[in-house]
Amino acid sequence: MKFHKAGSWLTAGLAALSIVSGCSESAETPANSTGNDSGAASGAEETVDIKVWGTNIGYKPIEKGSKLYEFYKEKLGVGVIHPYVEWNGGTNYLNQLNLKIAANEMPDLFLPQQGIEDSLAKNGAIADLTDLLPEYAPNLWNAIPQDMWNIVKANDPTGQGRIYYIPGMVDYGRYAGLIRQDWLDKLGLKMPTTQDEYVKVLEAFRDRDPNGNGQKDEIPTGGREEARWMDHLFAMYGVAMFEGYPDWDLYNGELTYSATTPNMKAALEFIAKLYKEGLIDKESLLNTKDKWDGKIQSDKVGNYFHWVETGYLPLENLYKNTGVKAEFSVLPVPKVDGFEGFYTWKKFTPPAWVVKNNKDEKKLMATLKLLNNMYDEKNWNDLYLGVEGMHHVVKDGKATRLPDDKSTQENLILDPYSKISTLDFMTELNKNTASEDRMWAIEQVNRNMQEAQQYAKVIAGDGMPASVYEGYPDINNRTLYVEYASKIILGQYPIDKFDEFVEKWNKSGGEEVTKRAGEWYAKVQK
Amino acid sequence: MQSHSLHRMKVYWPLYVMAVPGMLFLIVFKFIPLAGSVIAFKDYSVFRGFIDSPWVGFKHFGTLIHHPDFLRVFTNTLLLGGFKLFLVFPVPVLLALMINEIRKAALKKGIQTALYIPHFLSWVIIGGILFDFFSLSGLFNIILGWFGHDPVLGMQESSYFRPVFILASIWKDAGWGTVVYMAAISAIDPQLYESAMIDGASKFRQIRHITFPILLPTVLILFLLEIGNFLDLGFDPVYNLLTPMTYNVGDILDTYVFRTGIQQGQYSFATAVGLFQSVIGFAMVYTFNRISRKVSDGGLW
Numbered sequence: 001m002k003f004h005k006a007g008s009w010l011t012a013g014l015a016a017l018s019i020v021s022g023c024s025e026s027a028e029t030p031a032n033s034t035g036n037d038s039g040a041a042s043g044a045e046e047t048v049d050i051k052v053w054g055t056n057i058g059y060k061p062i063e064k065g066s067k068l069y070e071f072y073k074e075k076l077g078v079g080v081i082h083p084y085v086e087w088n089g090g091t092n093y094l095n096q097l098n099l100k101i102a103a104n105e106m107p108d109l110f111l112p113q114q115g116i117e118d119s120l121a122k123n124g125a126i127a128d129l130t131d132l133l134p135e136y137a138p139n140l141w142n143a144i145p146q147d148m149w150n151i152v153k154a155n156d157p158t159g160q161g162r163i164y165y166i167p168g169m170v171d172y173g174r175y176a177g178l179i180r181q182d183w184l185d186k187l188g189l190k191m192p193t194t195q196d197e198y199v200k201v202l203e204a205f206r207d208r209d210p211n212g213n214g215q216k217d218e219i220p221t222g223g224r225e226e227a228r229w230m231d232h233l234f235a236m237y238g239v240a241m242f243e244g245y246p247d248w249d250l251y252n253g254e255l256t257y258s259a260t261t262p263n264m265k266a267a268l269e270f271i272a273k274l275y276k277e278g279l280i281d282k283e284s285l286l287n288t289k290d291k292w293d294g295k296i297q298s299d300k301v302g303n304y305f306h307w308v309e310t311g312y313l314p315l316e317n318l319y320k321n322t323g324v325k326a327e328f329s330v331l332p333v334p335k336v337d338g339f340e341g342f343y344t345w346k347k348f349t350p351p352a353w354v355v356k357n358n359k360d361e362k363k364l365m366a367t368l369k370l371l372n373n374m375y376d377e378k379n380w381n382d383l384y385l386g387v388e389g390m391h392h393v394v395k396d397g398k399a400t401r402l403p404d405d406k407s408t409q410e411n412l413i414l415d416p417y418s419k420i421s422t423l424d425f426m427t428e429l430n431k432n433t434a435s436e437d438r439m440w441a442i443e444q445v446n447r448n449m450q451e452a453q454q455y456a457k458v459i460a461g462d463g464m465p466a467s468v469y470e471g472y473p474d475i476n477n478r479t480l481y482v483e484y485a486s487k488i489i490l491g492q493y494p495i496d497k498f499d500e501f502v503e504k505w506n507k508s509g510g511e512e513v514t515k516r517a518g519e520w521y522a523k524v525q526k
Numbered sequence: 527m528q529s530h531s532l533h534r535m536k537v538y539w540p541l542y543v544m545a546v547p548g549m550l551f552l553i554v555f556k557f558i559p560l561a562g563s564v565i566a567f568k569d570y571s572v573f574r575g576f577i578d579s580p581w582v583g584f585k586h587f588g589t590l591i592h593h594p595d596f597l598r599v600f601t602n603t604l605l606l607g608g609f610k611l612f613l614v615f616p617v618p619v620l621l622a623l624m625i626n627e628i629r630k631a632a633l634k635k636g637i638q639t640a641l642y643i644p645h646f647l648s649w650v651i652i653g654g655i656l657f658d659f660f661s662l663s664g665l666f667n668i669i670l671g672w673f674g675h676d677p678v679l680g681m682q683e684s685s686y687f688r689p690v691f692i693l694a695s696i697w698k699d700a701g702w703g704t705v706v707y708m709a710a711i712s713a714i715d716p717q718l719y720e721s722a723m724i725d726g727a728s729k730f731r732q733i734r735h736i737t738f739p740i741l742l743p744t745v746l747i748l749f750l751l752e753i754g755n756f757l758d759l760g761f762d763p764v765y766n767l768l769t770p771m772t773y774n775v776g777d778i779l780d781t782y783v784f785r786t787g788i789q790q791g792q793y794s795f796a797t798a799v800g801l802f803q804s805v806i807g808f809a810m811v812y813t814f815n816r817i818s819r820k821v822s823d824g825g826l827w
Contacts, residue, residue: 098791102572114791123573226770283662285682285771473786474595482770490682490771508594 048366049079052413053097053110057087059411067387068410075382078370082413090114101125108356109367112165115466117354118157121164127355127364130163136365137372143420144169148347151463154523166371167463168349172423173456175243175343177221177232177331178311178448179303183210184329191332195236195270198334202279205302211324213299221274221303222281224292227485230284232305233274236334236341237267240459246481247344248461248517255460255521257514259481260502263339268488269495276491285486293317299324303331308448309426315441327444330451342457352419370414377425380417384429392433401433423449460521468516472509480505566798579794586798595777603778606764607756609688614695615752618703619745623733625704626711638708641701652694653766657681660690682771691767691776698763710744711737743824750818750826754811757803779803 049064062068062082072080086092094113100106106125120126130153133141148169153161184191184201187208192198202220204210211218223230228244235241239258240249246259258264274280281287281295295301297317304314311328318326333341353371358364373379385392385399390409392399402409417425427446434442469476484501487493506514535542566586568579590596621641628634644652660666660680667677680686718736727735761780768776779799787796811826819825 094791098572102575116791119571119573125573282677283679286657286661286679286769473790473792474593476790477785479770479773479785483773486682486770492684492771504594 047073047077047079048362049081050108050363050366050370052080052082052370053085053093053107054082054413055087055090055093055111056082056084056411056413058406059409060084060406062410062413066410067390068412071387072414075379076370076373076414078366078373080370080414082411084411106356108358108363109353109370110356112351112354117165117351118465118467120354121157125357126164127357128162128164129166129355132355132364132368133163133371136368137375139372139377140166140375143375143377143416148463151348151524154520155463155465155467157465157467164354165351166353166419168352168419169347170345170349170421171347172421172426172449173343173345173452174307174309174421175231175305175345176308176448176452176455177235177303177305177333177343178308178328179331180205180210180301181327181329183302186210186212191329192334193332194335198236198331199274199279202274202302203277206279210302211299217300219281219295219301220279222284222287222292222295222301223305224287224289225285226482227285227489229292229305230271230280231344232303232331232333233271233280234264234267235343235455236336236339237263237270238340238342239263239267240344240461242344242346245478247346247459248464249459255514255517257505257510257517259478259485260505260510265495265498266336266339268485268498271489272491272495275489285490297321299326308452309430309445311445311448312438312441315444316438319441325440328448330448330455333455341455343452343455345456345458346462347458348463349419374414374416375420380425381429381432383412383414384417385433386412399433400435423453461517463524464517464520468513468520472513475505475509475513480508563797563801565794566801568794570794570797582794586795587802589795590799590802595782598774599777599779599782602775603757603759603780606688606691606759606776606778609692610695610759611752611756613692614700615749617696617700619707619741621700622704622707622711622741623737625708626737627729627733638701638704641704643701644698645702647698649698649762649766652698652763656690656694656767660686681767682769684772684775687767687772687776691763694767695763706744706748707741710741714740742822746818746822746824747826750811750814753814754807756810757806 052062060066061084062072062080064079064081069080072078085096090113094116097107097110097113097116101120112120117126144167148167149163152163152165152167156162156164179191179201183205187204187210189201189204190197192201205218205220207216209216209218221230221233223233224244226244231241231244239261240247241258246257246264248255249258250256251258251261251263271280275282275284281292281301283291287295292304293314296304296314299318299322306314308330315326315328318324333343335341355364355367355371358367374383385401387410388394388399390402391412392401394400417429427449430442430446466476474480480501484493484497488495488497562576565576565579567581567583569582569585570576570579574580593599625634625637628637658664660678662677662679666680670677680690714737719732722732722736757779759778759780761784764776764778765781765784768781779802783796783799786792787799815825815827
């Protein structure tokens with residue numbers, strides 16, 4: 001089910017009106033009117049408050065004087081005001097952000113969405129960080145490798161090779177297919193390494209009742225609607241696939257959209273075969289996140305694809321629901337003759353922060369100071385743990401994160417550890433902050449994270465800006481691909497229809513997009 | 527003439543005062559925003575604002591019409607609009623006539639209430655119910671199973687989409703649609719029925735020659751109003767039932783614009799499509815109103 005709520009676009013004309021009248025000055029306290037509270041580090045110097053916007057999926061806002069405000073002020077020396085803005089998949093956030101920008105109330109530091117940083121940079125609304133970062137935020141500057149900065153420069157929409165956003169970085173392979181090791185052991189099967197072995201394992205999962213409830217209710221593998229989260233089935237054919245979004249990689253030496261390659265055709269043919277034989281969930285293409293997670297967590301699914309580091313969620317929920325302590329292992333990318341398989345790794349996540357082009361020098365400096373201090377690795381543990389009593393407790397000298405509670409916890413908006421993620425840090429974090437009774441799950445996750453690295457490959461299209469799709473929204477949101485892929489998998493279209501898809505894709509803008517992608521790649525290669 | 531109307535305004539001034547809030551509402555919320563439609567002819571950018579965004583003429587209309595899938599999207603819209611007009615619209619009329627013939631007051635009220643309930647569910651919920659209804663463990667497949675059929679996942683079959691859409695629309699709103707008709711029926715003079723009965727007219731004849739003809743002007747007006755929304759099917763019902771597998775029969779202007787316009791922040795394009803729908807809707811209302819006045823000396827204006 002899709003829970004988006006959208007107004008009629010007939011009212012889009014209202015946008016202009018609401019920009020004029022709809023955004024009254026918010027109730028937030030204006031900054032730098034303080035100076036009286038002499039807290040910590042800053043001493044006599046007054047603390048500058050800046051407005052920070054980012055993802056908040058329902059936690060409490062950070063208000064002046066609140067616990068988290070004081071915590072950030074003490075740790076980082078800058079006052080952070082973070083109002084609550086409903087996230088709703090980023091759609092509502094983006095609308096609110098657009099309204100604020102139009103009303104000339106842009107936040108000082110914020111997470112951009114869906115490529116709006118492009119037009120912001122073109123209009124001079126966000127700061128050119130090229131010279132500011134090395135000078136005022138060296139910690140941040142050094143935390144991100146030079147070749148990534150080079151790509152950011154190549155992505156400058158003004159074509160001047162300047163830096164306008166701070167990229168997010170994932171320094172390790174985050175994804176893998178995960179398979180029920182305990183089921184394999186129970187059925188006396190060994191870990192599959194080739195496609196034939198993999199199919200045999202799936203058949204055994206289907207037929208030999210590995211969950212032992214006497215019913216043939218096992219789902220060997222599957223995925224979610226729009227052919228997402230079944231990347232492991234595409235991976236063995238070397239299809240660059242990112243959470244179900246076909247991506248760009250080199251095929252025959254050319255940067256190509258993976259959905260239009262022969263690799264994709266072969267993968268779809270294989271998946272259609274699995275579907276026909278009942279080896280992937282019949283409802284795969286209708287599964288919402290809740291439905292698919294529910295199936296995994298009710299001891300029915302043998303193999304799924306997701307973030308390895310959040311693997312404790314299915315493990316713990318499965319245990320809670322059924323009392324089974326499952327064991328998941330990383331599924332090695334099964335070998336297929338003539339193809340080089342891999343799990344897609346993108347070092348770049350979408351832009352993490354942009355900085356307002358502030359006329360107020362004091363605020364701009366405070367923003368850079370905040371960036372510098374928060375990207376200081378020494379602070380990460382503290383930032384992750386948050387406020388004692390609100391986000392974590394200390395028992396016997398060991399700090400443990402408290403369970404999520406949106407009604408009491410303020411939003412930990414400064415999360416450099418997830419915006420520059422390294423494998424070591426995540427592993428340590430898992431180990432150090434989990435309670436004893438969760439260790440069985442955390443240890444599995446940590447082991448799998450190490451294991452997954454050998455199958456991860458950085459794709460050539462990593463870091464490509466969304467602007468290559470400009471003017472071709474249906475190519476950007478891959479409508480055509482999803483339609484054809486779904487129908488081919490279900491057997492509603494024969495595999496020959498794939499060629500028609502490629503032709504249509506090229507005609508409806510794919511050719512132009514490919515050209516732009518090639519130009520971008522040439523620029524990055526320099 | 528003018529002095530005459532001025533005189534009437536003086537005499538009936540309380541009525542005019544009472545009309546003021548309604549007029550204000552229309553002006554503020556309907557007429558002023560109409561000016562916003564000009565962004566359909568501009569490249570609207572939030573930085574430049576409403577006035578300074580550059581004029582681009584019919585560019586956005588061209589984009590719409592030259593889109594490779596435009597024909598498919600437009601056909602789907604026309605078909606679903608047509609189905610809605612000719613299959614969904616008449617149902618409340620029939621329902622009202624049927625409910626009117628129920629003689630036991632308690633039963634009548636009970637049935638009416640039961641029919642009204644689905645109207646208060648949002649399409650998101652109805653979509654959820656339908657997806658569950660057609661799931662592997664849903665009622666539909668259980669019943670198919672009794673007859674030894676293999677399960678069918680209805681929501682991912684193109685051939686199911688239109689029937690499901692039509693039946694769901696009827697189920698949701700047909701009951702609610704009877705309200706206006708029931709009101710019109712209750713206003714019919716009982717003497718007409720009495721005299722018809724004395725003349726020996728059967729129940730069916732009474733419906734045919736008394737109830738239906740008196741109801742007809744109401745039906746006509748509602749029909750004309752409905753026709754104005756011909757291309758404007760409403761986003762919710764279709765979007766909540768749509769899957770990529772049913773795009774080929776269910777992708778309509780509204781869902782298309784949501785995907786390519788609203789989600790991508792293309793306000794100008796979205797407005798252009800809205801305007802396109804409205805202009806066609808207006809043309810249809812105007813035409814049918816003329817026809818209606820010719821054949822039945824009644825219409826909207």
